Amino acid sequence: MVRVDHTTRRRSAVHESFLKHGGFRYLKLALLLTAVCLGIYAGSSASPVRNGGSAAGYFLGILATVLVVWLAFLGIRKRAITGGRWSLKAWTSAHVYLGVAVLAISLLHSGFQFGLNLHTLTIVLLGLTVLSGVIGAVAYSVIPRRMSDNRGQLSGEQMIEAVQAVDAPLRQAARRLSEADALLVSSAIEDTEIVRGVFGRILAPDRNCPTARALAMMRRQSVRAGPLDGIEDKDEDDSERAVRERVTLLLERRSAMLGRARRHARYRALLEVWLYAHTPLTFGLLGALVGHVVSVFYMW
Amino acid sequence: MFANISYVSRRGSRRVTEETRQLNADVLIAGRGADCQIQLSDLTVRLAHVRITQIRTGRVLVEGLGGGRFVLSGRPQIRAEIDLGSGASLQIGQHVLTLAADETGLTIEVEEKKRLSRRNVGQKGDPFSLRGTWLSKRAASWILASAAVLLGLVFPVFMYSQQSVGRSESAATVAGAPADLSALMDAGGEGRSHGFQSAAGAIWSSGALSSAHRSLTDDCALCHAVPFVSVRDETCLSCHGDVRHHGDPEQLRSASPKLSPVSSSLLSVSSVLGREAERCSACHSEHNPDVSLSAASQASCASCHGEVRIDGLSAAADFGLNHPEFRPTLSAGEGLDGAALVSRVSTIVDLQRARQTRESAMAVRGLTGDCDGFEPGRANFRGSDGAMVSDPGPGDRSGLVFPHKVHLASGGCVAGLIDRLGPASPYGASLTCADCHKQDEGGQLFEPIRMEDDCAVCHSLVFETSRGVDRVLRHGEPLEVIAAMNDFYRAQTIEGVLRTEADARTRPGPAGLRPGALRETAFAFASTRAQERVEAIFSPRGACFGCHEITLPEGGRIEDVKVARVSLQDRFLPKSSFPHSKHSTSACSTCHEAETSNLSSDVLLPSVKSCQTCHGGEHAADKTPSTCLTCHGFHSHSEDIPLMRSRAAPGMFFTARPGTVSGAAQMETF
Numbered sequence: 001m002v003r004v005d006h007t008t009r010r011r012s013a014v015h016e017s018f019l020k021h022g023g024f025r026y027l028k029l030a031l032l033l034t035a036v037c038l039g040i041y042a043g044s045s046a047s048p049v050r051n052g053g054s055a056a057g058y059f060l061g062i063l064a065t066v067l068v069v070w071l072a073f074l075g076i077r078k079r080a081i082t083g084g085r086w087s088l089k090a091w092t093s094a095h096v097y098l099g100v101a102v103l104a105i106s107l108l109h110s111g112f113q114f115g116l117n118l119h120t121l122t123i124v125l126l127g128l129t130v131l132s133g134v135i136g137a138v139a140y141s142v143i144p145r146r147m148s149d150n151r152g153q154l155s156g157e158q159m160i161e162a163v164q165a166v167d168a169p170l171r172q173a174a175r176r177l178s179e180a181d182a183l184l185v186s187s188a189i190e191d192t193e194i195v196r197g198v199f200g201r202i203l204a205p206d207r208n209c210p211t212a213r214a215l216a217m218m219r220r221q222s223v224r225a226g227p228l229d230g231i232e233d234k235d236e237d238d239s240e241r242a243v244r245e246r247v248t249l250l251l252e253r254r255s256a257m258l259g260r261a262r263r264h265a266r267y268r269a270l271l272e273v274w275l276y277a278h279t280p281l282t283f284g285l286l287g288a289l290v291g292h293v294v295s296v297f298y299m300w
Numbered sequence: 301m302f303a304n305i306s307y308v309s310r311r312g313s314r315r316v317t318e319e320t321r322q323l324n325a326d327v328l329i330a331g332r333g334a335d336c337q338i339q340l341s342d343l344t345v346r347l348a349h350v351r352i353t354q355i356r357t358g359r360v361l362v363e364g365l366g367g368g369r370f371v372l373s374g375r376p377q378i379r380a381e382i383d384l385g386s387g388a389s390l391q392i393g394q395h396v397l398t399l400a401a402d403e404t405g406l407t408i409e410v411e412e413k414k415r416l417s418r419r420n421v422g423q424k425g426d427p428f429s430l431r432g433t434w435l436s437k438r439a440a441s442w443i444l445a446s447a448a449v450l451l452g453l454v455f456p457v458f459m460y461s462q463q464s465v466g467r468s469e470s471a472a473t474v475a476g477a478p479a480d481l482s483a484l485m486d487a488g489g490e491g492r493s494h495g496f497q498s499a500a501g502a503i504w505s506s507g508a509l510s511s512a513h514r515s516l517t518d519d520c521a522l523c524h525a526v527p528f529v530s531v532r533d534e535t536c537l538s539c540h541g542d543v544r545h546h547g548d549p550e551q552l553r554s555a556s557p558k559l560s561p562v563s564s565s566l567l568s569v570s571s572v573l574g575r576e577a578e579r580c581s582a583c584h585s586e587h588n589p590d591v592s593l594s595a596a597s598q599a600s601c602a603s604c605h606g607e608v609r610i611d612g613l614s615a616a617a618d619f620g621l622n623h624p625e626f627r628p629t630l631s632a633g634e635g636l637d638g639a640a641l642v643s644r645v646s647t648i649v650d651l652q653r654a655r656q657t658r659e660s661a662m663a664v665r666g667l668t669g670d671c672d673g674f675e676p677g678r679a680n681f682r683g684s685d686g687a688m689v690s691d692p693g694p695g696d697r698s699g700l701v702f703p704h705k706v707h708l709a710s711g712g713c714v715a716g717l718i719d720r721l722g723p724a725s726p727y728g729a730s731l732t733c734a735d736c737h738k739q740d741e742g743g744q745l746f747e748p749i750r751m752e753d754d755c756a757v758c759h760s761l762v763f764e765t766s767r768g769v770d771r772v773l774r775h776g777e778p779l780e781v782i783a784a785m786n787d788f789y790r791a792q793t794i795e796g797v798l799r800t801e802a803d804a805r806t807r808p809g810p811a812g813l814r815p816g817a818l819r820e821t822a823f824a825f826a827s828t829r830a831q832e833r834v835e836a837i838f839s840p841r842g843a844c845f846g847c848h849e850i851t852l853p854e855g856g857r858i859e860d861v862k863v864a865r866v867s868l869q870d871r872f873l874p875k876s877s878f879p880h881s882k883h884s885t886s887a888c889s890t891c892h893e894a895e896t897s898n899l900s901s902d903v904l905l906p907s908v909k910s911c912q913t914c915h916g917g918e919h920a921a922d923k924t925p926s927t928c929l930t931c932h933g934f935h936s937h938s939e940d941i942p943l944m945r946s947r948a949a950p951g952m953f954f955t956a957r958p959g960t961v962s963g964a965a966q967m968e969t970f
Binding site for chain 2: 044045049053054056059115117121122174178183185186268269272284285292294
């Protein structure tokens with residue numbers, strides 16, 4: 001029994017992962033539930049066959065259905081943040097562990113009979129839903145720390161501003177560059193996507209980046225220009241070189257800022273993207289589950 | 301040319317002039333370079349981009365330098381003469397140059413368009429969130445959920461309702477009795493292979509039907525007749541009407557094991573849902589292609605039979621480890637009304653022990669059981685002095701005298717007889733089992749032994765040969781035998797008398813015997829002769845006595861002779877099947893000790909241990925795994941096989957069903 005007193009309140013104020021909530025209370029509950037269901041499965045008569053249509057199968061099916069509906073309620077529940085025993089964190093912790101347990105229970109319910117039919121579709125959708133949820137749980141337990149390391153104290157908006165802050169001096173510095181170089185820098189400023197598309201921001205945030213391209217080009221040219229060339233026409237070279245160096249420096253800065261913003265975008269996307277699978281899969285699962293439940297009683 | 305150049309920017313809707321330059325030059329260069337008269341701070345603009353030259357007042361020439369282009373009236377151009385009467389607007393990169401001319405000279409207004417970043421603009425709120433992307437939880441949820449409901453629910457329900465509507469209409473017209481499955485099957489034949497229908501069926505079907513029912517695959521409504529009502533037993537019975545129950549349902553229920561609280565609560569869950577435990581489909585689970593429809597594990601039998609719950613039933617849980625000794629159904633003589641009796645009391649072990657006792661008793665008396673010793677094979681065997689040797693003990697009381705040992709011996713009297721038969725003999729040098737026991741067509745058991753087919757080659761029923769014609773007695777009808785023999789001898793006598801009288805009439809001389817006296821003497825003789833012969837065949841060494849247990853009337857009429865009723869069991873273990881054909885690689889003597897059997901009361905069945913040398917229980921690793929159903933049936937389709945019921949009291953004798961020789965049937969209390 002946990003008494004919700006001042007001590008508890010204070011402790012809960014300290015950050016504790018939703019996975020570890022209450023000393024893994026819901027992990028233990030989920031394990032216990034799975035063990036009980038395993039016992040029911042193993043203890044049920046294997047004759048004529050173990051599947052959803054046996055007495056144990058009905059029980060496990062009802063249990064799994066109730067759990068799935070309860071799990072789906074997190075979508076509604078999460079919009080109301082409350083504290084205490086039934087805090088959103090407790091609810092989320094239970095959601096994660098019971099969500100994994102419900103897959104095990106459903107497999108026991110199925111008696112591991114699969115086929116090309118609605119019933120297997122239901123369990124496949126459940127499996128995908130749970131898988132996406134597990135990915136989400138892993139993301140939520142791994143990424144926030146990295147994200148925090150990456151962002152320092154900056155907000156997302158400030159990160160974009162930090163990129164854009166380089167634009168004006170860069171534009172200014174590049175005014176004296178030759179046509180081709182100026183266009184490169186212009187493209188770096190104008191065409192660089194800070195946050196790319198859904199796949200781009202996760203899989204290849206830096207591929208074909210105009211800023212990176214401009215930076216690479218500037219560096220390559222300064223290597224080619226080299227120190228020997230500079231001796232012959234010192235004054236002119238010096239001034240052009242100074243411009244180039246300044247532009248290169250600014251591009252480097254822009255690139256660094258971009259990298260940070262893009263990592264931030266990637267982390268944010270990883271934190272969010274699983275939910276774009278999890279939620280629709282949940283609704284698909286609920287649809288299939290309705291079909292499954294109605295069908296087995298309709299065609300009894 | 302005098303030029304007034306002003307740089308303008310917008311702050312909201314306000315235009316602000318940032319800087320104004322006046323200069324006097326022949327040519328104006330616009331570009332990014334520091335030396336340009338018109339400064340355009342746009343990196344896409346060339347260092348020197350265009351040259352503006354005044355041709356005359358109000359008219360200028362604009363030329364792109366080094367390929368520099370500008371946009372005029374919406375078209376990119378490289379060179380243009382422009383009349384500035386109504387002003388003109390050039391676009392170079394991000395800048396718009398508005399040109400106007402008056403008397404004083406040229407006015408050029410340079411405005412940098414607000415730099416609209418093509419990227420990350422127009423995104424509402426947090427640019428890092430996926431919310432602004434094409435991804436949509438709501439749309440995907442709607443699509444998936446509705447696809448699942450349409451495909452998984454609406455479509456199958458629609459197809460099913462079409463199916464059942466069509467079916468009930470056609471069934472009503474064809475049969476008028478929609479519950480009759482056969483009528484429904486006939487009625488539904490035409491729409492059977494409807495593509496959508498089978499697709500809908502496949503979506504809902506939890507697995508293929510068993511091979512026996514597979515032709516019903518697309519006709520869901522055939523078995524699932526009423527939505528939300530589980531498949532009813534009547535539906536099964538509409539085809540399988542002859543299936544008999546395992547036993548009295550009340551008794552079965554009382555014999556069922558007590559369920560654990562978990563199992564009983566699980567069962568109550570499913571019965572609350574409307575599924576009773578005692579249904580055909582409780583055991584015969586369809587849509588499980590990997591499991592035989594009639595497969596039942598030995599555990600499911602052992603759940604009731606593992607312990608003795610009904611008096612008289614032995615426990616059985618595993619054929620290899622825990623199976624009672626066989627208890628064959630034996631002939632038990634005849635009742636007072638002459639009906640055949642059967643008994644099922646002794647086990648094979650009891651019977652084998654009794655056989656040994658009898659053998660040793662015979663040995664003590666010096667009886668060897670060969671052809672000429674005592675009356676071999678006699679069940680209640682009496683010595684040649686007629687006294688009972690000993691209590692015969694339990695055995696088969698078939699009423700027949702048949703020593704297997706004598707018949708199967710390779711030398712001895714039977715072989716001698718075969719030898720005497722010569723080419724007429726259908727047998728080899730000596731008899732084999734198969735000479736008399738012919739396997740039935742099913743390969744299970746053997747055809748019943750028939751005297752005419754199996755014995756008469758040697759055991760001839762010819763009692764006289766008259767004028768080259770064998771006179772044969774009718775088997776199995778003692779009174780008819782007696783009558784036939786009397787008739788024969790009387791007829792012979794009449795013939796003799798007539799012949800003698802004819803001789804007397806034709807012969808001259810004094811009359812001999814008075815005809816009446818002759819006839820009296822002759823008929824008396826015939827009568828005596830017939831009686832002697834009749835008594836002889838019913839007496840030791842007589843044709844009947846050799847095989848039958850016969851009680852001669854003491855001093856009464858010969859017609860009161862009592863021939864024991866013969867009832868040969870053709871099925872000693874009627875509650876199990878034993879396919880002899882599958883065991884044909886073993887010699888008969890592997891299981892049946894016939895070659896040493898002297899007495900027909902010997903039961904030549906093997907013990908269960910003999911079976912257990914090869915067969916083990918369902919989970920046997922080193923023996924042929926055998927479930928209960930390998931030998932036993934749960935249901936029975938035939939009235940010849942008794943229901944699996946307990947015996948009311950052990951040791952009782954029961955009346956065989958009239959009309960069958962075997963009489964294993966109708967043991968209602970078995």
